[in-house]
Every structure is written in C-alpha cells, then in structure tokens.
Amino acid sequence: MAKRFIGGIDIGGTKVAVTVASEDGILCRLSEPTLKSGSEEALPSRILELLQMACSKAGVPVVDAVGVSSCGPFARTEGQLVLVTPNICGALSDANDLPNHWESIPLERVLRRHHASLVICNDAVAALHAERLFGAVQDEPNCVYVTWSTGVGFGLCVDGHLLGGKHGNAGHAGHMLMSESSDAVCGCGNRGDLEGMISGRNLARRLGRTPAEVFNAARAGEPAALELAAEAARWLGRALYNVAVTLDTRSIVIGGAVWEHHGDWLAPVVQQEISSRFAALTRDVHILHAGLGALVADIGALSLVLPEEWMAGWRQRRPWGRGQADR
C-alpha cells in the first residue's frame, strides 16, 4: 500500500496555516496572513495553493484527506458549509473596514473540488478533539475547551460525543449573555455577552493599551489593570459555571493567548467562581491548562482526519516538532 498523507488547515481571522503529515508526524507547515480581498472564492483557493506548496516542500505527491479547523460561525448553502465570519466577510461586519463585500465564503464547495475526503470543524471544537486525543483531557467523556484570546470560543464534549449542532456552531458560548448592565459591545452586536466583556480586544480598549500590556501590568500589581483582569477572570468563571451546569461536564481545559501567559495566577479566581456555587453540580468540576499550547490548532485540524492506525504511535511519540520552525 502506498504511504498515506493527510493535510491540516487552520483558518483564523488573522492568519491561515496548513500542515502536511504522515504517520511519522508533521512534515511541513506554512502560514500566512488571511487573504481578505478578491472574489468570495479567493480565500479557499489560496488555501489550496498553500497546501499544494506545503506538499511540494515535503515531497508529498497528494494528501488522502484534509481536516479543517476554522473560526465560525458556519452556515449551509445548498447543503455545503460556508463561512459567515464577521471578521473575514466584509458584508457581515458593522465596522465594514474589510477590503471585501463577502456575505459568505464557499469553503466546502471550493475545497471539495480537490479533496473528496474533507472534514470541516469549528476551531475550538477541533482543539477539544486534539486535547482529548493528545492533551490535557485524554479519554475524558465530559469536558470543555475554552480559548481566551482576541475572542472567546468553546468546544464541548458530553457523554464522549463532541457537540456539533445543526450547522457545526455548537460552542459559540462566547456570545452567551452574562450581564444586563455592562456597556461592553461584542463584534456580533451583543451588549454584555462574555466575549464582549472579556476578550483581549475589549479589555485593551478600556485601558487604552494592548491586551498584553494590560495583563502584564495586572501581573505586576498595577491596581486598575489588576481589577480589570480579575473582573474578566470572574466573568469567565461565571460563564464556565453556566456551561458546566448546563452540560454536567467535569474538566475544563483553558487555552488561548491570555491563558498561556497568565493562566497561572488567573486560575484560582476562575475556579472559585465555579466551586462557590451549587455543590451537587460543581463538586468535581475543575479547570486545567491546555496540553498542546500553540500547536493545538494544527493538531486539531489534522486530528479530524487522522487515520485510526496512526493514533497509538502519535500518542506515544507526539511527532509534531518537525515543520514547526516556520511558526
């Protein structure tokens, strides 16, 4: 049998990355800023080119299956998945500062032209899949992944089943309404939803500094920044409590840029908001740090189409160091 290869595609609002892998591990990774101009097919067409380049670089003739981890939301047009992502599609953005007027991106239609074996999944859901296979919640049937970064996204797993929903949008709990009095406005237009209140973008706006500056100042003990960061962590904790009582999940894995750098001192604040409520439901609910770090998106995409027979070897060898020099 010919050697098998798989491709992974990670689509974010800022950058896209493609990876090519064999049973031996990740062979090549390429990344570039997310293309936001041209026709509605421009971005998926460009991603196909990138994937082809990665194959050439790795000496891979063709990939047998492609996994896609993408920011959402998704919708369906004629049965095929399209991206309706306000931070990529100009026609969906209130700010309307994007160099296109896309109402949707026909992601599945374009990718399927070249890749019949294709799995597309919300990025936080793919991340949870990867954390369950190789990270912090291996074999845990009831668990949650949340990324705290520019935005806030969730992946949800209940009874061993990764939740998809009617259009693959399960996990958009970042748009859960948390406060009736907050003046924080989310990119989706909501007032007082979780993402609006705690995203790096919003915290930065409130102090007129970058998100990194806000959290570093908070760690250093600067009162205004510390209060803002702690308040955000309390809101995240309340949202995680909401998710845990809604789904009866046990482990909550937290990742994303904010958590990678500041999870150490924010964790007790978040955990306290969960554990101080309804003991019968929260007794064994606990938060964990993500196990795959910045690699979670690449591994998430690949894991969607990872052949079953590679699994044991990947778990043992964790072969994703190669090709990471380009990050």
Next chain:
Amino acid sequence: MAKRFIGGIDIGGTKVAVTVASEDGILCRLSEPTLKSGSEEALPSRILELLQMACSKAGVPVVDAVGVSSCGPFARTEGQLVLVTPNICGALSDANDLPNHWESIPLERVLRRHHASLVICNDAVAALHAERLFGAVQDEPNCVYVTWSTGVGFGLCVDGHLLGGKHGNAGHAGHMLMSESSDAVCGCGNRGDLEGMISGRNLARRLGRTPAEVFNAARAGEPAALELAAEAARWLGRALYNVAVTLDTRSIVIGGAVWEHHGDWLAPVVQQEISSRFAALTRDVHILHAGLGALVADIGALSLVLPEEWMAGWRQRRPWGRGQADR
C-alpha cells in the same frame, strides 16, 4: 412469547406517579404525594409498592423493564445513582422544613433489587425524549425542552444525542447565572440565576399571590403583574438564546404549568429575545408548544424503556388515554 409489560415512574418534589403499560397502551396509573419521612429508603420502597399496586390493578403479573423520570440533581454512590434533591432531602435544604434528614436517596440500589432492567433519567431529559418520539419535535436532531413551572428544567439534544453528562445532570441550565444585580435567590442558593428569577414560586413571592394569580392578572392587563410576567418571559428568552448559541440547536419546546396556561401570549416576547441577536446563529431558532402536555412525565418515563417494536404503533395510536382517569 409471553406478553410484555413495562413500568414508568415519575418522581417530583410534590407527587410521584407510576404507570403500567403494554403494547396496547397505558393500562393503569397511580399517583400520590411524594413520601418525605422515614428512612432514606422510604421513598423508593414506597414507589415499588405503588408499582406493585398498579400491576395488580391492571392484572399485570410483572413488568419487564422500568423507566424512571425524576427531578434532580443526581449523584453516584458506589457507581449507583442517588437523588440529591434539595426539595426532597431534608439535610440538603437550607430551609430545613422537611420531615427528614436525608442527605441522598439510594434510588437505583432499591429499585434494582426488584427490577434489573432499569433506566433512570432527569425528568426534563425524559420529557424531551418523549417529545422527540411522540410530540412537537419528532425526529429533530438538535432541540431543547424547557419546563417553566415551580422550577425551570431543561432537556438537551444535540446531533441526535440526548445529553446526559457525567451524573445525568445535563440540562440544569435553570441554574445558569443571568443577572449580576437581581436580588432573586434560588433554592440552590444562587442569586440571579434563571430559576431564581422566573420560577412561579419567585414571581408569586414578589407580588404576594399564587403563581396562577400573578399570570392570570397579567393576562387581564393588570400593570404590575404584566410587567413582572413579561420581564420573566424576557429572561427566559435570554436564557434560551444562551442555550441555542452554546449548542446550535434549532427547535425549543416549552412546557410546564406556566406555559400550558400562558404560552399563547408569552411566546412572542420569548421569541423576540432570541431572534433579535446574532442572526447567523439564531436565524432558524424557534420556540414550539409542548405536544404532550401534562402527560409528558408519564410518557417520558415509559419511553425510556419502550420496546422498539411498540414504537410505530404508539406513534400511530397514541394509546395513553386509558388509566388517565386517576390524574
């Protein structure tokens, strides 16, 4: 082959009901107030007696399987499901006005002594199961059931999978924190959770009248009652929006005493709170009235163990009229 019979048990904070059914339909139903005194085994032991009485009355020698629809929360002790329900177990109630000091009720242990084929499920989850089989959301893979009554409980189904969670407590979204400034205290101790704010009990407390009086006055246009009822409906709508964006569900079935009598005029208020937000996620999210009404608990319990080969006949004949005279 001998004729098969099944039993259904519905355990609520106020009353318990048992039903016995054959392929022909429900044969007998008995109901009585929930026993709250005696040993920790008193309630399940009494339920076994009731089921035996129902069998005798129906001329049924023995039931082959028993389905239990019960109020929660549940916990597990030595692998077996126990009830840790504050409105039945005296030791868990802050008010401590219950005539017992139970910390938990060994429901599964006692019932299994006589019934090896046993399925126990949260009542709102069982209700959703019944509504999916025989009610308002037949064959809908992404749907929610919510009961608005003395309390507020949810059943959740995503990708055709009825969510259970680590202890069968998925769907306790009534304890989702909704407001940071509400002074409504829930029975669980939360301040500002959905149930605390909109349960019949809380609304009645605020106007010093029974829940039925409050909603009837609201329907008649009495300003204070109308404002209270509409505000409650808006909070329910916000919570349903939260659940829908978290799970990407489509249909929301609403039942329970409040909705049965006032859903007609409250529905537009609830729907508006959902549809006015994040169009990409809420476009086809719609609320429906429960299809099984007050029978949902009995049918929910039976449906947990309904033999596959009875299904088509039950769907066609809807044979649950008999034995209902005792309601």
